[in-house]
Amino acid sequence: MARVALVNLASLPMPGNEPIFPIGVRCVQDALDLAGHETRLIDFVQSPGAVDDLAWAAESWDAIGFTIRNIDPIDLSCDGHVEHYVRFMNRVRATLDEAGGQRPLLVGGGPGYTLFADQLRGLLGFDVGVIGPGEQAMLDILAAPEEYRGLAKNITGRRYKGFLTEVLRHPEALMKVYTRFEGAMIGVETRRKTCYQGCVYCPYAYLNGDNSGDLKPLELIADELRAIHAAGIRRVFFTDGIFNSELRFAKQVVQLITELSLPGLTWSAYFTPKPFDDEFAALLAESGVEFVVISPDSLDDRVMKLLGKTFDTRHVDRCLERCRKHGIPARVNVVFGGPGEDDTSVRNSIKYINSKLHDGELVMHVGYRVLPQTGMARQLGISDEGLLAPTFYPFHPDTFSWIIRDLENRFMPPSVLFNFMAARSASKRMAKVPLPGDSLNSAPTEFPYLALSRELPLA
Structure with a gap:
C-alpha cells in the first residue's frame, strides 16, 4: 500500500479566490482510504501554515496528488491563478530536491486541470495528469507507480x-x-x-x-x-x-x-426551468430548500437560443410562477455579453428583469469566460493554449452603458455596482485580438483578452 499526500491547490491564498469545500479531492481520498492506502489531505484553509512551511512535502510519500479546481475566478476584473500554481509547484519541487532520495510521483488532476491538461502538466512538472474523474485513475496509478514515473503524459479517468x-x-x-x-x-x-x-x-x-x-x-x-x-x-x-x-x-x-x-x-x-412541474415545486417547498438557482443567462429569446438553451422565457415565467405559488425563493443568473448580444437584446433582458423579478432575485455578470472544449472556443477558433490566460467572448464596449441606462436601481446595490465598475474598468485594459471571419456577424470584430500581468515563472 502507498503513502499519498493530496494537495488542494484550490485552497491557496490567491487574489479573487474564494475557497470552496474540496469535495472532488475528498472523493479521491476516500477511494484511496477504502483501498487501504495511507493518505493525508493538505488543505491551506485548514492548515494555513502549510503554504510557507513545506516540511510536509519532504516526508516519505510514494505519491503527491495536486488538484486544481479553477484556472481563474472567471471574472473580468480578476487575473488568473496559473502563475500562483507554477510558483508554488516550483517551491515544492525545490523542497523535494533538497530532501534528496527518490522523489515521490507527482500527479495532477481536478476540473481546472482537465480543461488545460496538455498545457499544465509540463508547466507544473507533473509526472502524469488525470483528465476527468480521478478516483479510479489514482487507484490505477498507485497499483503500478513506476509505470507512471517520468511518463510526462495525461491519462483519462475511468x-x-x-x-x-x-x-x-x-x-x-x-x-x-x-x-x-x-x-x-x-x-x-x-x-x-x-x-x-x-x-x-x-x-x-x-x-x-x-x-x-x-x-x-x-x-x-x-x-x-x-x-x-x-x-x-x-x-x-x-x-x-x-x-x-x-x-x-x-x-x-x-x-x-x-x-x-x-x-x-x-x-x-x-x-433548469424545464422540466419543473407543480408537483416538483410542492415537494421543494416542503423540503427546506433555501433557494432555486436557474441560469437562463439571457432573458432575450434570440440570445438564449444562441447560447444553446433548450428553454425560453416562457419556461422561465412558469418556473418563477410555481416558485412564488409555493413560497420558494429564486435566484436568476443573467450574464450579459454572449453571442449575438446587442442593444436590443440587453434592453429585452432588462425589461424582463425590471418587470418580472423581485428584489434579490437577480444575479448579474458581464462577460463569458471562454473555456476549452466548448462551443464558444470552437466559434472563436482559439487553441487551448491561447485560452489559458483569462479570455472572454466578444461583447460591445457599450454593454455596460446599456445596462446602467435601463436597469432599475433596486438591482444595483452598492456592492453590485462596485463589482460592475471594476469589471468595466478591467475590460477597457484588455488587449484586442481579431476574430476569425466566420464568427457570428452580430459580434464585434475583436474580443477582449485579459493577459496575465507578467510572464509565468519557468517550471
Missing part, C-alpha cells in the same frame, strides 16, 4: 464503481473549518451524468468524462446528509450540473430530504 456502493463521509474538522466562511455550503453529489443541455460556454460534458450515467443510491445520500448534519453543518449545495435534469430522480431526492427531517438543514442546487 468510472469509479464505489460511487454507487460507498458512503462519502468527510472529516468533521475539515467541514467545520469551511463553514466559518459567510454563506459557506458543503457540496453533495447525487449523480454522475453529463448535462443534456448544449450551452456553448459550458465544459461539463468534457469534465465528467465517461460516467455511465450513475445515480447515487438514495440510502448513500441519506447517510451522507446525516453525517453532515451531525457535524453541525446546516447548509448543503447539490453539485450536480443540473439538479432536476432527470425530474423523477430529483423528486426522489427531494422527498428523501423531507423524510430525513434534519432540524435546520437547508439546501440549494442549480435547476
Whole structure:
C-alpha cells in the first residue's frame, strides 16, 4: 500500500479566490482510504501554515496528488491563478530536491486541470495528469507507480464503481473549518451524468468524462446528509450540473430530504426551468430548500437560443410562477455579453428583469469566460493554449452603458455596482485580438483578452 499526500491547490491564498469545500479531492481520498492506502489531505484553509512551511512535502510519500479546481475566478476584473500554481509547484519541487532520495510521483488532476491538461502538466512538472474523474485513475496509478514515473503524459479517468456502493463521509474538522466562511455550503453529489443541455460556454460534458450515467443510491445520500448534519453543518449545495435534469430522480431526492427531517438543514442546487412541474415545486417547498438557482443567462429569446438553451422565457415565467405559488425563493443568473448580444437584446433582458423579478432575485455578470472544449472556443477558433490566460467572448464596449441606462436601481446595490465598475474598468485594459471571419456577424470584430500581468515563472 502507498503513502499519498493530496494537495488542494484550490485552497491557496490567491487574489479573487474564494475557497470552496474540496469535495472532488475528498472523493479521491476516500477511494484511496477504502483501498487501504495511507493518505493525508493538505488543505491551506485548514492548515494555513502549510503554504510557507513545506516540511510536509519532504516526508516519505510514494505519491503527491495536486488538484486544481479553477484556472481563474472567471471574472473580468480578476487575473488568473496559473502563475500562483507554477510558483508554488516550483517551491515544492525545490523542497523535494533538497530532501534528496527518490522523489515521490507527482500527479495532477481536478476540473481546472482537465480543461488545460496538455498545457499544465509540463508547466507544473507533473509526472502524469488525470483528465476527468480521478478516483479510479489514482487507484490505477498507485497499483503500478513506476509505470507512471517520468511518463510526462495525461491519462483519462475511468468510472469509479464505489460511487454507487460507498458512503462519502468527510472529516468533521475539515467541514467545520469551511463553514466559518459567510454563506459557506458543503457540496453533495447525487449523480454522475453529463448535462443534456448544449450551452456553448459550458465544459461539463468534457469534465465528467465517461460516467455511465450513475445515480447515487438514495440510502448513500441519506447517510451522507446525516453525517453532515451531525457535524453541525446546516447548509448543503447539490453539485450536480443540473439538479432536476432527470425530474423523477430529483423528486426522489427531494422527498428523501423531507423524510430525513434534519432540524435546520437547508439546501440549494442549480435547476433548469424545464422540466419543473407543480408537483416538483410542492415537494421543494416542503423540503427546506433555501433557494432555486436557474441560469437562463439571457432573458432575450434570440440570445438564449444562441447560447444553446433548450428553454425560453416562457419556461422561465412558469418556473418563477410555481416558485412564488409555493413560497420558494429564486435566484436568476443573467450574464450579459454572449453571442449575438446587442442593444436590443440587453434592453429585452432588462425589461424582463425590471418587470418580472423581485428584489434579490437577480444575479448579474458581464462577460463569458471562454473555456476549452466548448462551443464558444470552437466559434472563436482559439487553441487551448491561447485560452489559458483569462479570455472572454466578444461583447460591445457599450454593454455596460446599456445596462446602467435601463436597469432599475433596486438591482444595483452598492456592492453590485462596485463589482460592475471594476469589471468595466478591467475590460477597457484588455488587449484586442481579431476574430476569425466566420464568427457570428452580430459580434464585434475583436474580443477582449485579459493577459496575465507578467510572464509565468519557468517550471
